[in-house]
Amino acid sequence: MAERWSRRDALHQGIAVAAIVVLAVAGMVYLRERPQGPASLKAEVSTLRSQAAETELVLSSASQLDARFMKAHAEQLAKNIERAQDSIGNLNVQPALRDAQRFARNEAQRLHGVAQAASQGDVTSQRTLPRIIAGELQVLEHTLER
Amino acid sequence: MGRFAEVFLGILTAVGGFVEIGELTFTLTAGSIFGYTLLWVTALGTAGIILYCEMAGRIAAVKHRAVFSLIRERTGFTAGLITLVAATGVSVLTCAAEIGGVALVWQLLSAWSYRWLVIAALVFFVLVVWWLEFEWIERVFGLGGLLMCVYVATALAEGPSWSDLLAGLVPRTPDVASGRELANYWYYAVAILSSIMLPYETYFYASGGIEDQWKPKDITLNRVIVIVGFALGGLLSVSLVVIGAEFFQAHSIQPQLPGSAAISAVLAFGSVGLFAALLGMFFAFAGAAIETALSGAYNIAQFVGWPWGKYREPRNAARFTLTWLVIFVACTAIIVTGIDPVQVVEYSIVFSVVVLPFTYLPVLVVAADKRIMGEYANGIASNVLGWIYLVIITLAAIVAIPLFVFTHGGQA
Numbered sequence: 262m263a264e265r266w267s268r269r270d271a272l273h274q275g276i277a278v279a280a281i282v283v284l285a286v287a288g289m290v291y292l293r294e295r296p297q298g299p300a301s302l303k304a305e306v307s308t309l310r311s312q313a314a315e316t317e318l319v320l321s322s323a324s325q326l327d328a329r330f331m332k333a334h335a336e337q338l339a340k341n342i343e344r345a346q347d348s349i350g351n352l353n354v355q356p357a358l359r360d361a362q363r364f365a366r367n368e369a370q371r372l373h374g375v376a377q378a379a380s381q382g383d384v385t386s387q388r389t390l391p392r393i394i395a396g397e398l399q400v401l402e403h404t405l406e407r
Numbered sequence: 408m409g410r411f412a413e414v415f416l417g418i419l420t421a422v423g424g425f426v427e428i429g430e431l432t433f434t435l436t437a438g439s440i441f442g443y444t445l446l447w448v449t450a451l452g453t454a455g456i457i458l459y460c461e462m463a464g465r466i467a468a469v470k471h472r473a474v475f476s477l478i479r480e481r482t483g484f485t486a487g488l489i490t491l492v493a494a495t496g497v498s499v500l501t502c503a504a505e506i507g508g509v510a511l512v513w514q515l516l517s518a519w520s521y522r523w524l525v526i527a528a529l530v531f532f533v534l535v536v537w538w539l540e541f542e543w544i545e546r547v548f549g550l551g552g553l554l555m556c557v558y559v560a561t562a563l564a565e566g567p568s569w570s571d572l573l574a575g576l577v578p579r580t581p582d583v584a585s586g587r588e589l590a591n592y593w594y595y596a597v598a599i600l601s602s603i604m605l606p607y608e609t610y611f612y613a614s615g616g617i618e619d620q621w622k623p624k625d626i627t628l629n630r631v632i633v634i635v636g637f638a639l640g641g642l643l644s645v646s647l648v649v650i651g652a653e654f655f656q657a658h659s660i661q662p663q664l665p666g667s668a669a670i671s672a673v674l675a676f677g678s679v680g681l682f683a684a685l686l687g688m689f690f691a692f693a694g695a696a697i698e699t700a701l702s703g704a705y706n707i708a709q710f711v712g713w714p715w716g717k718y719r720e721p722r723n724a725a726r727f728t729l730t731w732l733v734i735f736v737a738c739t740a741i742i743v744t745g746i747d748p749v750q751v752v753e754y755s756i757v758f759s760v761v762v763l764p765f766t767y768l769p770v771l772v773v774a775a776d777k778r779i780m781g782e783y784a785n786g787i788a789s790n791v792l793g794w795i796y797l798v799i800i801t802l803a804a805i806v807a808i809p810l811f812v813f814t815h816g817g818q819a
Contacts, residue, residue, distance in 0.1 A: 304814075
């Protein structure tokens with residue numbers, strides 16, 4: 262089922278593919294740049310809440326974990342929390358959501374501090390904080406849901 | 408080697424190579440969000456990969472033709488080229504994610520700097536693929552990947568709800584509060600299907616059959632390895648869903664890191680569980696990284712007609728060898744920028760679905776053609792199932808990207 266592939270065909274097909282790519286990229290940029298509603302912020306908060314719950318689990322299980330593993334995992338977790346913090350901060354949210362965004366970002370910063378301390382072996386000084394943060398973020402998620 | 412030993416090793420290798428970082432992440436997270444309700448997708452995907460790998464392996468044994476040679480012949484140059492570009496892109500993304508996964512696991516074992524470990528992973532992969540024969544690559548990483556069975560033991564230790572587990576094997580729409588959550592459910596359904604039926608697995612399996620110089624007499628061997636090996640591999644995926652549902656859901660965690668997965672094994676089996684989980688993930692991710700890099704090189708070489716194969720000396724397949732080297736370097740360059748490997752996995756899984764119909768249609772058409780395959784052509788059951796799966800994966804391919812955008816990559 263071989264077919265001839267002239268330069269003209271190639272040009273037409275290239276233009277068609279380029280047009281599709283340009284349209285897709287333009288669509289993505291439009292979706293990203295327009296002010297985001299509560300659902301987008303909730304999605305980011307949900308990720309952060311999960312990270313808070315995992316930080317709590319790591320701290321509470323620290324005695325059962327190999328020390329090297331615990332530190333390295335906390336470091337990876339801290340990196341992910343930092344990414345979540347950036348994602349929340351970079352969201353272009355509707356004006357009514359700015360306070361919630363600021364709150365979530367601050368919570369991310371606090372959580373990042375806990376995970377970073379754990380990555381350096383400190384698992385006791387802020388042991389209860391992740392649970393508190395997870396609880397506060399859950400309340401925020403419910404608020405954004407309404 | 409005796410026939411029995413060959414089959415046994417083949418099965419073990421298939422089981423050990425079944426799970427990679429995308430499947431690990433998506434099945435655990437899906438279990439943590441939706442409990443057992445997406446188990447049916449795991450079963451659907453496992454049956455699908457068995458069906459199509461068996462066909463691709465049979466074609467390799469009978470006609471000594473690999474997937475991309477068929478794609479070019481059946482779809483023509485233009486459509487074939489588009490499929491090649493898309494498949495190569497997906498292979499590069501998947502390989503990059505696996506390299507990142509290996510570096511993350513090494514960091515958990517050593518606590519060394521992640522970026523240096525990414526570079527070390529590149530050196531490791533180049534040396535391994537350069538020096539090891541194809542057969543040994545398959546065996547070392549496939550058998551090492553069997554350590555992932557610690558997750559089967561962990562799932563059993565969690566005390567799964569057997570009635571929920573059985574109910575989860577029946578497709579149904581879950582009880583969700585909103586349309587967004589329903590979209591999220593379908594996003595995970597598509598992602599799990601894609602992560603199990605990743606196209607590179609078929610490219611690699613068929614090319615591997617040619618590397619191993621399969622003949623028609625090996626068709627039964629191919630069938631047994633695929634059916635038994637992948638079905639047991641599917642049990643590993645089921646175990647990951649169970650761990651997600653029983654362990655991570657209870658802690659309100661959506662696991663995103665290899666270390667998160669390992670914690671469930673540590674709390675069940677202590678340090679033995681930890682090292683089995685970490686080493687199992689290392690072999691599984693490393694095996695997948697090698698398979699994706701080689702698949703990318705196989706595809707390009709088969710499409711343009713270069714000599715290819717690990718069984719040839721590098722100087723006799725220079726462009727093929729250069730291609731896999733370039734793929735490893737490109738993937739490392741992507742990961743060393745600091746991009747999150749799990750995010751790369753999400754993209755690779757979503758875009759893989761789009762490539763699936765273009766990969767499987769030519770395989771089905773050739774495997775069904777009696778003029779080409781003669782007595783080894785598909786029977787009625789394979790043909791009917793093949794077309795049903797093609798409809799399913801085409802639907803999945805159509806909805807994958809809209810679901811990805813609408814659900815913010817499954818975060819809705």
